[in-house]
Amino acid sequence: MKHPAAIRRAVEIEVNGVIHAVENDPNRSLLWVLRDDLGLTGSKYGCGEGECGACTVLVDGVLRRSCITVLSAVAGKQIMTIEGLAEDGLLHPLQEAFLEEDALQCGYCTSGMIMAAAALLRRNPDPGEAEIVRHMDGNICRCGIYRRIVAAIRRVSETTSPGSGHSKAARATSLGVTVTRSEKPEAGR
DSSP states (O other): OOOOOOOOEEEEEEETTEEEEEEEOTTSBHHHIIIIISOOOSSOOSOSSSSSOTTEEEETTEEEETTSOBGGGGTTOEEEOGGGTOBTTBOOHHHHHHHHTTOOSSOTTHHHHHHHHHHHHHHOSSOOHHHHHHHHTTSOOTTOOHHHHHHHHHHHHSSSOTTOOOEEEEEEGGGTEEEEEESSOOTTO
């Protein structure tokens, strides 16, 4: 049996501050629109069921799994991907912290982990370890570096690094979170 061609419609979405008129099937997954139509390949296909978190993006500041979110559901909404976190050529504090804490190994889950952490810090700029663990529970890291991921998120949530002596304020305005970046690594690291 031959399937009819998908109906294509123009859907307007805002991705990382840029408005796009995407002509596609309104029921197509946001993940494939981001990757194939817009060339934003930071969000990954992991499970296709919204269970692993590799495809995590923010929609109007709220965590969403792009593999199970259809294009029509995000029409007129603000979408932020990992590519939109860096500002003025500088890494976002979460990206810096993941590097500083070696909170990535193969890297496949990293963009989803960072976006999930961004959603958490938007909601609560100073979460405790238990809240971080609970929030990040829906993101799977096959390399098993969960402790480093939690440490990276804690690093960002702290206003100054103990023993650093200096701090440099860095605003994550796109997430509505104020964080402070350390100019020097923690003593004893």
